[in-house]
Amino acid sequence: MTIDKTLKVKRGATSNRSVMTRVERIQKLREGDRWGEEASPFGLPKVRVRKLQMKKKKKTKKDDDDK
Template identity: 55%
Template sequence: MSIDKTLKAPNGMVRSRNVLKRGERIEQLKIEDRWVEGQSPLGLPKVRVAQAAAGRKKKKKKKEGEEDDDDKK
């Protein structure tokens, strides 16, 4: 039986995770200037995780005189 191509990632986990560990959340809060030294690491505020947007193909703009292929049918 073959292995699915999604399970054969050569670089390990390439995708970004949507849940951060406590240390990662504290680092992100420091970057956003929302962390105060001496603050309790329990009950941290939520931190947004940047989502990679999927690239989409741009539609070609039509000139005024041209018709769609669908319009001809």
């Protein structure tokens, strides 16, 4: 029996995670100066996860006049 096309994972395909680990959240809070050394690692405030979208490059037309 074969695997359906929709279930196959493409090579190198990685999806964006919507959840960060505690260490990642603390690092983001430190970057934004929202974390102090006395603060408890429990009950951390929410940290927004930014999803990056790469824009496709526009194809340039080759001019036949230059040749």
